[in-house]
Amino acid sequence: MSGARITAIETYDIRFPTSLQLDGSDAMNPDPDYSAAYLVLRTDDPDGHAGHGFAFTIGRGNDVQTAAIAALTPYLIGRPADADLGELWRELVHDSQLRWLGPEKGVMHMAIGAVINAFWDLAAKRAGLPLWQLLARMSPEEIVHLVDFRYLSDAITEAEALAILRERSDGRRERAAKLITAGYPAYTTSPGWLGYSDDKLRRLCKEAVQQGFRQIKLKVGADLDDDRRRLRIAREACGPDIRIAVDANQRWDVPVAIEWIRALAPWDPWWVEEPTSPDDILGHAAIARAIAPIKVATGEHVPNRIVFKQLLQARGLDYLQLDAARVAGVNENIAILLLAAKFGVPVCPHAGGVGLCELVQHLSMFDYVAVSGSMEDRIIEYVDHLHEHFVDPVTVRDGRYVTPTAPGFSSAMRAGTLTTFAHHSSDG
Amino acid sequence: MSGARITAIETYDIRFPTSLQLDGSDAMNPDPDYSAAYLVLRTDDPDGHAGHGFAFTIGRGNDVQTAAIAALTPYLIGRPADADLGELWRELVHDSQLRWLGPEKGVMHMAIGAVINAFWDLAAKRAGLPLWQLLARMSPEEIVHLVDFRYLSDAITEAEALAILRERSDGRRERAAKLITAGYPAYTTSPGWLGYSDDKLRRLCKEAVQQGFRQIKLKVGADLDDDRRRLRIAREACGPDIRIAVDANQRWDVPVAIEWIRALAPWDPWWVEEPTSPDDILGHAAIARAIAPIKVATGEHVPNRIVFKQLLQARGLDYLQLDAARVAGVNENIAILLLAAKFGVPVCPHAGGVGLCELVQHLSMFDYVAVSGSMEDRIIEYVDHLHEHFVDPVTVRDGRYVTPTAPGFSSAMRAGTLTTFAHHSSDG
Numbered sequence: 064m065s066g067a068r069i070t071a072i073e074t075y076d077i078r079f080p081t082s083l084q085l086d087g088s089d090a091m092n093p094d095p096d097y098s099a100a101y102l103v104l105r106t107d108d109p110d111g112h113a114g115h116g117f118a119f120t121i122g123r124g125n126d127v128q129t130a131a132i133a134a135l136t137p138y139l140i141g142r143p144a145d146a147d148l149g150e151l152w153r154e155l156v157h158d159s160q161l162r163w164l165g166p167e168k169g170v171m172h173m174a175i176g177a178v179i180n181a182f183w184d185l186a187a188k189r190a191g192l193p194l195w196q197l198l199a200r201m202s203p204e205e206i207v208h209l210v211d212f213r214y215l216s217d218a219i220t221e222a223e224a225l226a227i228l229r230e231r232s233d234g235r236r237e238r239a240a241k242l243i244t245a246g247y248p249a250y251t252t253s254p255g256w257l258g259y260s261d262d263k264l265r266r267l268c269k270e271a272v273q274q275g276f277r278q279i280k281l282k283v284g285a286d287l288d289d290d291r292r293r294l295r296i297a298r299e300a301c302g303p304d305i306r307i308a309v310d311a312n313q314r315w316d317v318p319v320a321i322e323w324i325r326a327l328a329p330w331d332p333w334w335v336e337e338p339t340s341p342d343d344i345l346g347h348a349a350i351a352r353a354i355a356p357i358k359v360a361t362g363e364h365v366p367n368r369i370v371f372k373q374l375l376q377a378r379g380l381d382y383l384q385l386d387a388a389r390v391a392g393v394n395e396n397i398a399i400l401l402l403a404a405k406f407g408v409p410v411c412p413h414a415g416g417v418g419l420c421e422l423v424q425h426l427s428m429f430d431y432v433a434v435s436g437s438m439e440d441r442i443i444e445y446v447d448h449l450h451e452h453f454v455d456p457v458t459v460r461d462g463r464y465v466t467p468t469a470p471g472f473s474s475a476m477r478a479g480t481l482t483t484f485a486h487h488s489s490d491g
Numbered sequence: 492m493s494g495a496r497i498t499a500i501e502t503y504d505i506r507f508p509t510s511l512q513l514d515g516s517d518a519m520n521p522d523p524d525y526s527a528a529y530l531v532l533r534t535d536d537p538d539g540h541a542g543h544g545f546a547f548t549i550g551r552g553n554d555v556q557t558a559a560i561a562a563l564t565p566y567l568i569g570r571p572a573d574a575d576l577g578e579l580w581r582e583l584v585h586d587s588q589l590r591w592l593g594p595e596k597g598v599m600h601m602a603i604g605a606v607i608n609a610f611w612d613l614a615a616k617r618a619g620l621p622l623w624q625l626l627a628r629m630s631p632e633e634i635v636h637l638v639d640f641r642y643l644s645d646a647i648t649e650a651e652a653l654a655i656l657r658e659r660s661d662g663r664r665e666r667a668a669k670l671i672t673a674g675y676p677a678y679t680t681s682p683g684w685l686g687y688s689d690d691k692l693r694r695l696c697k698e699a700v701q702q703g704f705r706q707i708k709l710k711v712g713a714d715l716d717d718d719r720r721r722l723r724i725a726r727e728a729c730g731p732d733i734r735i736a737v738d739a740n741q742r743w744d745v746p747v748a749i750e751w752i753r754a755l756a757p758w759d760p761w762w763v764e765e766p767t768s769p770d771d772i773l774g775h776a777a778i779a780r781a782i783a784p785i786k787v788a789t790g791e792h793v794p795n796r797i798v799f800k801q802l803l804q805a806r807g808l809d810y811l812q813l814d815a816a817r818v819a820g821v822n823e824n825i826a827i828l829l830l831a832a833k834f835g836v837p838v839c840p841h842a843g844g845v846g847l848c849e850l851v852q853h854l855s856m857f858d859y860v861a862v863s864g865s866m867e868d869r870i871i872e873y874v875d876h877l878h879e880h881f882v883d884p885v886t887v888r889d890g891r892y893v894t895p896t897a898p899g900f901s902s903a904m905r906a907g908t909l910t911t912f913a914h915h916s917s918d919g
Contacts, residue, residue: 092587122588124599127559131598134555159520160550166741166769166792169597170559171552214768217745217777313594317645340642341594342797344772345804349645364594369770376773 067108067144072136075101076129077476078122078486079417079449088258090284091312096122097449098486099417100129100174101476104181106144114185115475118173119388119416125486131174139178145189148182149208152394155179156211168366172391179392180422184472194393194472195428199239203228206433210398218372219405227404231436238432246463247427247438249445250278250308252415254297257282261296268300275462278306278333278442284314287326294330306333308360313337317346321353334358334382341365347379360384363413367391368398375406384413384444387422393472396426400434410435415446420457421473424464452480495536495572500564503529504557505904506550506914507845507877516686518712519740524550525877526914527845528557528602529904532609534572542613543903546601547816547844553914559602567606573617576610577636580822583607584639596794600819607820608850612900622821622900623856627667631656634861638826646800647833655832659864666860674891675855676866677873678706678736680843682725685710689724696728703890706734706761706870712742715754722758734761736788741765745774749781762786762810769793775807788812791841795819796826803834812841812872815850821900824854828862838863843874848885849901852892880908 082094098121104114118128138155155175156167164171187194198206203225212221251274254267264281271279281297283290290309297307309332315323320338335357339346341364351359362384365371374380383403385396403410410430412423420443427443435441443464450456454475458465467473510522526549532542546556566583583603584595592599615622626634631653640649679702682695692709699707709725711718718737725735737760743751748766763785767774769792779787790812793799802808811831813824831838838858840851848871855871863869871892878884882903886893895901 091590095588095591120588121591123586124559124562124589124592127555127562127599127602128592130558131552131555134552158551160523160548161552162519163523163549164552164556164598164601165596168593168770168794169599170592171555171598173592174555214744214771214774216747217774316642319644340797342596342795343642343801345801346642346645366596367770369768373771373773 067106069104069139069142069144070107071105072133072139073103073105074129074133075481076125076486077101077481077484078125079484081448082122088256089282089310089312090257090314092121097417098122098125099476100125100132100177101481102132102177102181104139104185106185108144110189112185112188114181114183114188115472116177116179116181116184117388117418117474118177119419128170128173131170132177135174135178144185146182148179148186148394149210151182152179152209152391153211156391167369167391172366173389176388176390176392176395179394180387180472180474183393184474188471191470193425193467193469195425195432195467196239198393198429199235199432203232206397209394210401211394214369215372215398215402218376219402223405224401227401228433231433234436235432238436242428242431242466243468246460246465247424247431248442249276249459249462249464250280250306250442251276252280252310252444252446254279255281257285261293264293265296265300268297272301272305276305277462278308280308280310280336280444282312283309283327284311284323287323290327294327294332298330303331308332308334308336310336311338313340313364315339317343317349320350324350324354324357328357332357334360336360336384337364342370344370344373344377344379347374348377351379351381358382360411362386363389365389368395368402371399372402375402375408380408382411383408384411385423385426386413387419387426393426400426400430404434409441411442412444414444417449418453418474418476420445420450421453421455424457424467425472428466452476495534497532497567497570497572498535499533500561500567501531501533502557502561503909504553504914505529505909505912506553507912509876510550516684517710517738517740518685518742520549525845526550526553527904528553528560528605529909530560530605530609532567532613534613536572538617540613540616542609542611542616543900544605544607544609544612545816545846545902546605547847556598556601559598560605563602563606572613574610576607576614576822579610580607580637580819581639584819595797595819600794601817604816604818604820604823607822608815608900608902611821612902616899619898621853621895621897623853623860623895624667626821626857627663627860631660634825637822638829639822642797643800643826643830646804647830651833652829655829656861659861662864663860666864670856670859670894671896674888674893675852675859676870677704677887677890677892678708678734678870679704680708680738680872680874682707683709685713689721692721693724693728696725700729700733704733705890706736708736708738708764708872710740711737711755712739712751715751718751718755722755722760726758731759736760736762736764738764739766741768741792743767745771745777748778752778752782752785756785760785762788764788764812765792770798772798772801772805772807775802776805779807779809786810788839790814791817793817796823796830799827800830803830803836808836810839811836812839813851813854814841815847815854821854828854828858832862837869839870840872842872845877846881846902846904848873848878849881849883852885852895853900856894880904
């Protein structure tokens with residue numbers, strides 16, 4: 064196998080017409096068409112393994128995101144199939160010319176994330192392991208090599224990261240075994256889309272509890288009276304012991320967020336998610352101070368580890384919602400997991416969209432085995448759509464993710480999907 | 492003229508081989524190829540005016556930036572040539588699907604900025620006025636209509652912005668007249684590129700002082716001993732009364748920045764620019780506290796008004812360096828000027844690159860006439876390259892920008908440049 068090289072990058076502009084059903088509708092995203100700017104890394108290895116990765120978007124602009132991935136082709140062709148992914152990350156993210164397009168944010172950063180994730184999918188397949196296990200078997204030194212500590216050293220140094228990982232080295236095997244038998248806690252967002260009727264909301268809440276979920280999530284932020292009514296319905300349907308998170312999808316300015324959340328307090332919301340702009344670190348901190356003991360959760364639109372660092376420093380979040388396809392892939396998410404561990408903040412990944420559940424389960428499971436060492440107060444989002452397009456879709460049973468065992472990052476879409484849902488510019 | 496519509500969007504991937512001379516070399520950008528993702532808005536008006544705009548990049552990836560501009564075409568064709576630019580801004584920036592690609596940052600946000608700036612160029616040409624004057628003749632109500640206060644209201648409300656503009660209404664005419672006779676202060680970065688020899692540095696410093704500049708800027712951050720020597724040479728060549736700014740181009744982590752700048756303090760640097768990641772608001776604030784009375788300046792990579800808001804709230808900068816082509820165009824820069832006025836922080840725009848001097852002069856001059864009402868402690872960057880490619884290039888005389896009087900935003904490149912420097916993907 065050694066000596067195998069990357070020979071081709073295939074890219075696909077994949078779009079699903081989700082706006083037709085209002086699945087995924089929220090206060091900021093009334094009609095998303097869940098999409099993926101998707102790539103496949105091909106090698107000349109006779110093993111035939113390919114690396115799959117993607118950026119998630121919600122429709123228009125997916126062509127630009129796909130073009131950004133394709134623009135990285137000259138950086139990738141001829142690389143070893145078992146490239147040093149710490150080095151590759153640094154090379155792509157710190158490329159002095161590409162960097163200008165962010166830096167470390169937006170379309171180009173997400174494109175790098177898709178490529179890095181595809182390399183990890185390839186690496187895990189070549190190792191014959193699910194990604195979480197490949198990562199969890201690495202030494203603390205190998206893990207730290209994957210992380211770029213630039214701009215982080217005032218919050219966490221490489222030595223501190225090593226100390227955290229070494230402290231967790233004991234018990235890795237037991238935790239991995241527990242994952243296989245017990246899975247990882249999930250919560251469901253499926254009941255709470257803004258476009259659903261009250262009856263549908265009530266029915267889906269009851270079903271969620273029957274299915275074993277201990278937390279659900281409701282979209283809020285369009286109309287306060289509606290939110291009060293919907294939260295009351297959900298609380299009645301779920302009973303007092305189920306955590307109900309609310310998600311404003313960045314709808315509010317800081318003062319409005321505080322007022323609105325206080326108005327929802329009687330129905331005991333557990334966390335409020337994305338109360339304002341994801342760029343507003345100080346705003347999140349002001350909101351968190353004002354609404355305690357209700358918690359703040361954010362992360363799906365946080366562009367990079369540097370903004371997460373500050374959200375932790377400023378106490379702008381109580382739950383860190385990393386996203387598998389927003390930052391520059393697995394490596395940057397390891398940096399984020401280490402930051403969260405340093406600050407003692409639980410990571411509860413953002414998922415849903417296209418394939419995000421498939422990806423983040425590996426990150427949370429690696430976190431459990433090797434970084435935080437805990438599933439306490441941690442939970443992965445689950446949304447029950449579009450999984451049928453994946454070769455190794457997630458399974459959620461009794462309110463828990465079933466731990467994946469197939470080799471890879473669970474990122475590969477089915478061949479038929481890549482054909483059927485390919486978007487052509489003439490589609491408009 | 493009324494009833495004219497946008498009929499076509501032409502896009503151009505323009506690249507200049509600046510890496511051959513090391514002009515523009517700094518600690519993070521050793522070999523930039525200054526580039527523009529450029530567009531021309533055509534209308535069916537017999538007046539023949541066209542709107543020109545661009546995003547600035549430094550080479551690789553300029554194709555992706557150009558593709559992002561082209562992707563906006565369906566949003567633009569058929570719009571009135573005199574579109575309501577407040578409404579257009581909101582529509583493009585808050586498009587629920589495109590927004591996912593940022594939000595409000597990176598390639599897609601810069602693409603929207605290029606388009607918005609092209610509409611302003613067109614509007615100014617149709618009005619027969621230089622852009623600064625078109626803006627400065629608007630009423631406070633018209634100006635405020637251009638600004639989106641979303642996510643700003645905890646720092647500045649629409650009412651506060653109106654009050655600032657109304658307070659400055661008196662004296663607008665006198666300030667506009669003074670601009671025409673006296674121009675606007677400039678500083679020069681041309682002596683201080685990292686790739687230049689000590690002799691060239693010394694000679695260029697002396698020339699700058701002889702040319703009437705009262706401030707120069709040196710790139711730093713690659714090697715402390717070199718920086719000490721180069722700053723000493725510059726200080727000797729310029730004498731004690733010239734302000735010498737230093738620019739680290741994001742090279743340092745927070746603790747290193749503080750240590751490094753303190754080591755340069757004996758040669759009296761005026762401000763340190765981009766000491767660390769542009770995303771690190773709290774880091775900038777920590778640096779500013781530690782190095783006072785040396786000032787902190789930043790902005791050229793700040794993605795939007797929300798991050799500027801926090802840099803002001805946290806006192807992370809003493810000089811705000813807006814960039815004409817990083818945020819979403821003129822409208823967002825008006826929001827930023829208003830924020831700076833509210834916090835009493837001088838705006839000293841970033842320029843250089845391709846055409847940035849041409850654009851920012853209009854913003855600073857509008858700021859002087861209608862927003863801050865002052866040129867005190869304010870200065871525009873000047874770099875003496877690539878102006879020959881513009882139809883209305885800037886003129887700097889006796890260390891001051893000569894106020895532009897030609898209609899438009901000074902954003903149009905010469906037709907020959909669009910042909911000669913067009914990049915084709917086969918160029919590699």
